[in-house]
Amino acid sequence: MRLLVLLWSLGPLLWQLRTSLLRPEALVAPLLEGNPWTLANYQLVLSGDPPFWRYLGNSTLVGLATTLLTLLLAVPCAYGLQKLRGPLRWGVGLALVGAAMFPTVLLFLALLEIARSFGLANNLLTLSLPYTALSLPLAVLLLRAAFADLPGELEDAARLEGLDLGQRLQHVLLPLLAPALASTAILVFLASWNEYAIALTWISRNDLLTLPIAIARIGGGSVFTIPYGAFAAATVLGSLPLLLLVLLAQRSIVSGLTRGAVKG
Amino acid sequence: MSTASGAGLELRQLCREVGERLLLDRLDLHVAPGECVALLGPSGCGKSTTLRLVAGLDPASGGQVLLDGEDLSERGPGERQVAMVFQSYALYPHLSVEGNLGLGLKVRGMAARERQRRIDATLDLLQLGELRHRRPAQLSGGQRQRVALARALLREPRIVLLDEPMSNLDAQLREELRPELRRLLCGREQPVMYVTHDQQEAVGMADRIALLEAGRLQQVGSPRELYTNPANRFVASFLGRPAINLLALEPGRQLGLRPEHLHLSEDGAVAARLLRREWWGHQQLLWLDSQWGTLRVLTAPETPTPREPRLSWQRQHELWFDPQSGARLAP
Numbered sequence: 323m324r325l326l327v328l329l330w331s332l333g334p335l336l337w338q339l340r341t342s343l344l345r346p347e348a349l350v351a352p353l354l355e356g357n358p359w360t361l362a363n364y365q366l367v368l369s370g371d372p373p374f375w376r377y378l379g380n381s382t383l384v385g386l387a388t389t390l391l392t393l394l395l396a397v398p399c400a401y402g403l404q405k406l407r408g409p410l411r412w413g414v415g416l417a418l419v420g421a422a423m424f425p426t427v428l429l430f431l432a433l434l435e436i437a438r439s440f441g442l443a444n445n446l447l448t449l450s451l452p453y454t455a456l457s458l459p460l461a462v463l464l465l466r467a468a469f470a471d472l473p474g475e476l477e478d479a480a481r482l483e484g485l486d487l488g489q490r491l492q493h494v495l496l497p498l499l500a501p502a503l504a505s506t507a508i509l510v511f512l513a514s515w516n517e518y519a520i521a522l523t524w525i526s527r528n529d530l531l532t533l534p535i536a537i538a539r540i541g542g543g544s545v546f547t548i549p550y551g552a553f554a555a556a557t558v559l560g561s562l563p564l565l566l567l568v569l570l571a572q573r574s575i576v577s578g579l580t581r582g583a584v585k586g
Numbered sequence: 587m588s589t590a591s592g593a594g595l596e597l598r599q600l601c602r603e604v605g606e607r608l609l610l611d612r613l614d615l616h617v618a619p620g621e622c623v624a625l626l627g628p629s630g631c632g633k634s635t636t637l638r639l640v641a642g643l644d645p646a647s648g649g650q651v652l653l654d655g656e657d658l659s660e661r662g663p664g665e666r667q668v669a670m671v672f673q674s675y676a677l678y679p680h681l682s683v684e685g686n687l688g689l690g691l692k693v694r695g696m697a698a699r700e701r702q703r704r705i706d707a708t709l710d711l712l713q714l715g716e717l718r719h720r721r722p723a724q725l726s727g728g729q730r731q732r733v734a735l736a737r738a739l740l741r742e743p744r745i746v747l748l749d750e751p752m753s754n755l756d757a758q759l760r761e762e763l764r765p766e767l768r769r770l771l772c773g774r775e776q777p778v779m780y781v782t783h784d785q786q787e788a789v790g791m792a793d794r795i796a797l798l799e800a801g802r803l804q805q806v807g808s809p810r811e812l813y814t815n816p817a818n819r820f821v822a823s824f825l826g827r828p829a830i831n832l833l834a835l836e837p838g839r840q841l842g843l844r845p846e847h848l849h850l851s852e853d854g855a856v857a858a859r860l861l862r863r864e865w866w867g868h869q870q871l872l873w874l875d876s877q878w879g880t881l882r883v884l885t886a887p888e889t890p891t892p893r894e895p896r897l898s899w900q901r902q903h904e905l906w907f908d909p910q911s912g913a914r915l916a917p
Contacts (some may be wrong), residue, residue: 483690484664
């Protein structure tokens, strides 16, 4: 049963991997003779100009900048919201949910206009600005819930010991929020990693493209061929960093860190 | 009420209002240096509110908190030199026992060596040395409580506040810890305020008890004063288990009689019928049905009980109350 669920979830990924390793002829019909396996797709992707690693680096940079900026803004906001009482708390919460659900598609033209008039186009760091704006509502909501889960007496104890707000965050609250911070960071990073439309309109220089755009630009031998194998290879390569990230973060996502704070 | 600036902790007309709700209504209370006053009352009576106001964790809506004559109202919780033990202990779960004790000192910039010396001394005092590297999750409830206590004492506070510090422990451990807690806390220079809803604990820990209900102080005094001379019906019925019997003996007056003050006799004023007998070893509790409702009577365990006893009592044990307001009436 477990195996079945595992296969069900991993199926598409494994199929992708298989596609990336097959010769184009082997994709459409079972090969009658010869070895169907090849690394040619990977060679094709990696030998492009600029090299594929460049795109990986671009996406990583944008992702890191977005994640960092989002957390820097979301943590104080979530803390403040959690302390807020009265109707404003309700109103801001509702506004955040509304913002999180706003259809991004409606923003492209306006964002493009902004990029043009402020000269923000073709810059990887400024690309993280709209990404941050889009990720912020969800990040704030997630972190606010995490703050709410912390026992209030913990912070009271720290206040009595003379820790100011910054010290309380640094020594008590944020270490306890590490799992929530890690999972929020991963969500934000993922959103930035996969974003297509804004990157498409904001970035035109070839060496600054992010992964999704770069992958879409991979061309076949002629206009009539679709390079399935190369697409798959690029996707596999593009997923590797994410896989690594999640594996690394897994340790800090492990819950139960707050156990023992209050009566266990 | 004295207006002179005296030693110890003094609360003057302390109020706390949240929205429309009055959580604490003009509380006046004085705790002498080295004295332990228990704030006792049912949940929601304002006892924890009082503690949080003294600690500065919540803002007061009115009134003053004075320590040795000095007004603390304008000071933040970190500047009041108040130590508090929370009901949940509020230990930092990601830090070891040592880390829990040291964080406050470290943040205040105390040198590592001096810090270590103080931590060691406090751990020794509470016999926690062997647990110094453990995390809170690896400690038992009693051990966590002692670490919380150690963290409070380490800072050499000027006021010690305890918010139901033993309510998460089982009854036996509570009884065992009471003398130790008294030894560690009371009789030093600091005033101690101890919040509890358990009258046994209040009697066991405190020099005086302040009984609160619905945000108002009902009475403050030694356990004996509150028990023998209650200010009103609430005090009389809250203190003492089994609870006091209330008899609507006369129109406009209600008679309170403690279960131990009712006696079985042949010529008693009240006729009763035995409903049930609880045998407690050192005593027995009789539940009796009478024309004034169910009465509780405590007797020696060997006392023979006729099926239809009569009850008598001595005049000196009568406590009279106004049936409406519950105020104490002169006999």
